[in-house]
Amino acid sequence: MNELSLIAAIRKWSTPKTAAPGVVKGIGDDCAIIRPRANEDLLFTTDFVIEDVHFTRATQTGIDTGWKALARGLSDIAAMGGDARYALVSLALAPWCCHNYVRDLYQGFNKLAGLHCVQIIGGDVSKTEKLSIDVIVIGSTPRGKALRRDGAKPGDVIYVSGALGRAAAKGYKDRPIPRLELGRKLRGKATSCMDLSDGLAMDLHRLAVESGVAAELDGPLPSAPKATLEHALFGGEDYELLCTLPPGRRAPRELTRVGLIVEGKPGRVTLAGESLQPRGWDPLA
Structure with missing residues (x-):
């Protein structure tokens, strides 16, 4: 498994038949291109999932781990009252990670992404001693309507x-x-x-x-x-x-x-x- 073959596989696993609204260009260029809608605020969040901190190989499958990695970011978007729209997924692969395991991770990502019309539009790959996954999720709300932590009042x-x-x-x-x-x-x-x-x-x-x-x-x-x-x-x-x-x-x-x-x-x-x-x-x- 090398970078070229892995990125080609990831592109195949992640590219839907029909692009999500607003996606001008997804995986395959130096940057994804997104065309925002009028009168919306964009939401950005990022979360790590790290081997032996957030999951263990002994108790969770690759599909489970991919699901959880995306779910963490989608939950942040939910907390803001947002619509989840896009994700960027970066993998730092451990020596034990094989092609089939990475495929399973993307099955987990895509199972959850498909439920919420989220498209994976890019990311990065590298290597490390323990598997590390960073997922950036991009969402949106109508302008000025995002939920926040700082509005609670006595009596609420x-x-x-x-x-x-x-x-x-x-x-x-x-x-x-x-x-x-x-x-x-x-x-x-x-x-x-x-x-x-x-x-x-x-x-x-x-x-x-x-x-x-x-x-x-x-x-x-x-x-x-x-x-x-x-x-x-x-x-x-x-x-x-x-x-x-x-x-x-x-x-x-x-x-x-x-x-x-x-x-x-x-x-x-x-x-x-x-x-x-x-x-x-x-x-x-």
């Missing part, structure tokens, strides 16, 4: 989507489902939003810091089967949405109320009146 109600602690309870072996449809539903309704990648305790602390508020968790947490409270609060990698809505505003049915935004030291989070430390999933720990 805190909600989460889905069941918490799912990934930790499964040993981080599941395929996350980005909440893109729900994120779009929250445009113009939520006062703040972010995705739950590092655990509720850590991510709610981050949202509260950005909004200059404190937060109280006062209700039962929606937990996944076999998930402990520790998993739900600190496990991370659930890729659900955490958001706030003004009091009295009807929440989409996918959301569960878990608390309130209050005045107080920015970033302080309490559960049943006790302070929660901002800890959770930490790739540097």
